[in-house]
Amino acid sequence: xxxxxxxxxxxxxxxxxxxxxxxxxxxxxxxxxxxxxxxxxxxxxxxxxxxxxxxxxxxxxxxxxxxxxxxxxxxxxxxxxxxxxxxxxxxxxxxxxxxxxxxxxxxxxxxxxxxxxxxxxxxxxxxxxxxxxxxxxxxxxxxxxxxxxxxxxxxxxxxxxxxxxxxxxxxxxxxxxxxxxxxxxxxxxxxxxxxxxxxxxxxxxxxxxxxxxxxxxxxxxxxxxxxxxxxxxxxxxxxxxxxxxxxxxxxxxxxxxxxxxxxxxxxxxxxxxxxxxxxxxxxxxxxxxxxxxxxxxxxxxxxxxxxxxxxxxxxxxxxxxxxxxxxxxxxxxxxxxxxxxxxxxxxxxxxxxxxxxxxxxxxxxxxxxxxxxxxxxxxxxxxxxxxxxxxxxx
Ligand code: FAS
Ligand code: PHB
Numbered sequence: 001x002x003x004x005x006x007x008x009x010x011x012x013x014x015x016x017x018x019x020x021x022x023x024x025x026x027x028x029x030x031x032x033x034x035x036x037x038x039x040x041x042x043x044x045x046x047x048x049x050x051x052x053x054x055x056x057x058x059x060x061x062x063x064x065x066x067x068x069x070x071x072x073x074x075x076x077x078x079x080x081x082x083x084x085x086x087x088x089x090x091x092x093x094x095x096x097x098x099x100x101x102x103x104x105x106x107x108x109x110x111x112x113x114x115x116x117x118x119x120x121x122x123x124x125x126x127x128x129x130x131x132x133x134x135x136x137x138x139x140x141x142x143x144x145x146x147x148x149x150x151x152x153x154x155x156x157x158x159x160x161x162x163x164x165x166x167x168x169x170x171x172x173x174x175x176x177x178x179x180x181x182x183x184x185x186x187x188x189x190x191x192x193x194x195x196x197x198x199x200x201x202x203x204x205x206x207x208x209x210x211x212x213x214x215x216x217x218x219x220x221x222x223x224x225x226x227x228x229x230x231x232x233x234x235x236x237x238x239x240x241x242x243x244x245x246x247x248x249x250x251x252x253x254x255x256x257x258x259x260x261x262x263x264x265x266x267x268x269x270x271x272x273x274x275x276x277x278x279x280x281x282x283x284x285x286x287x288x289x290x291x292x293x294x295x296x297x298x299x300x301x302x303x304x305x306x307x308x309x310x311x312x313x314x315x316x317x318x319x320x321x322x323x324x325x326x327x328x329x330x331x332x333x334x335x336x337x338x339x340x341x342x343x344x345x346x347x348x349x350x351x352x353x354x355x356x357x358x359x360x361x362x363x364x365x366x367x368x369x370x371x372x373x374x375x376x377x378x379x380x381x382x383x384x385x386x387x388x389x390x391x392x393x394x
Contacts, residue, residue, distance in 0.1 A: 018289030054391025
């Protein structure tokens with residue numbers, strides 16, 4: 001079978017938020033790019049994931065003409081509640097301490113908005129591409145190969161952006177003697193449901209001896225709730241009744257009394273891990289988003305980190321093509337990793353603060369409780385958590 005050859009400037013592996021946002025920004029700047037995505041468009045758009053945007057992500061969407069629906073349907077948040085069983089709840093007021101707000105707007109909506117913008121611009125997105133492989137990434141003529149509808153393709157390019165998530169092939173294209181990984185796998189997961197009932201006014205992160213719970217939202221008639229569960233659990237172990245009973249037992253009384261329950265329209269369990277791969281670049285390959293790092297969702301950083309990676313990577317590629325300077329591109333990994341580790345650190349601390357760890361001891365429980373008490377008593381700690389939660393500047 002003859003191989004069909006194609007050429008572009010930047011080949012993007014993966015059509016999730018990172019890949020689609022990168023292709024949008026590059027195309028805005030006249031840089032030719034092609035997204036090669038394994039799944040169908042419908043499959044990508046069916047994923048239910050993140051729900052809260054940092055101030056920097058909101059600004060990035062605004063800067064690139066992607067905020068009209070977000071400003072119409074999203075909910076501006078001046079902060080979120082954090083609670084601990086038997087103690088006073090605390091409102092992380094990001095506007096008071098940083099002057100910045102966040103936005104409750106689902107990743108599903110963002111991906112829809114990105115697909116709509118790319119299709120309007122006749123952007124090149126190849127869905128249902130299989131056997132995607134990266135070649136000669138450490139040369140000045142890298143290329144992809146893939147299969148699509150029975151045909152074999154070879155896509156020549158100047159650069160490859162690996163935006164293919166935690167399980168994609170891009171990270172694996174970096175030689176194992178060069179790639180370093182740092183990982184923490186947590187002994188529990190998050191069982192999440194979606195229900196077509198009015199959400200609480202604000203997000204509530206709750207620690208209870210029975211486990212963590214989180215109240216969030218997608219729109220005025222769509223609630224998103226989570227409870228910590230053993231990693232060995234399956235969705236079948238959790239009827240709606242059991243879920244609501246557990247959630248109401250874990251939320252503080254003033255929040256639980258406002259919860260409107262109803263049938264779940266989606267239910268899934270996400271494992272929690274902290275993961276970083278270094279470096280985030282090798283030759284002409286640049287990793288962005290979950291392809292390079294994973295955070296536990298306790299800090300609402302996953303999607304937001306993908307966006308800051310794309311901010312740095314697009315800046316580097318645009319500089320290289322427009323002014324033939326390569327400083328930003330050469331520094332991409334070092335620059336992105338500073339913000340990655342800051343988000344990993346915050347997400348790890350928030351996860352330690354808010355979850356029941358099966359193998360914890362009396363000393364660690366005292367430290368966990370004192371970390372919460374410091375939030376109630378110390379303005380320095382209140383300023384710090386607000387600054388990290390709203391998102392460090394890009
Ligand atoms: P993605 O994984 O979103 O996208 C990667 C894309 O690459 C996918 O479309 C995939 O199909 C494609 N791909 C994979 N292999 C390929 C191949 N071989 N060839 C071509 N394409 C390939 N973050 C939060 O901030 N808050 C949350 O509550 C939250 N909840 C989450 C729940 C779950 C179950 C998961 C998995 C993640 C969650 N996240 C959350 C993190 C999530 O939002 C990610 O950070 C975000 O999707 C990152 O976007 P991408 O880097 O684009 O990766
Ligand atoms: C969500 O709405 O899915 C969400 C919000 C904040 C988090 C995690 C998940 O920290």
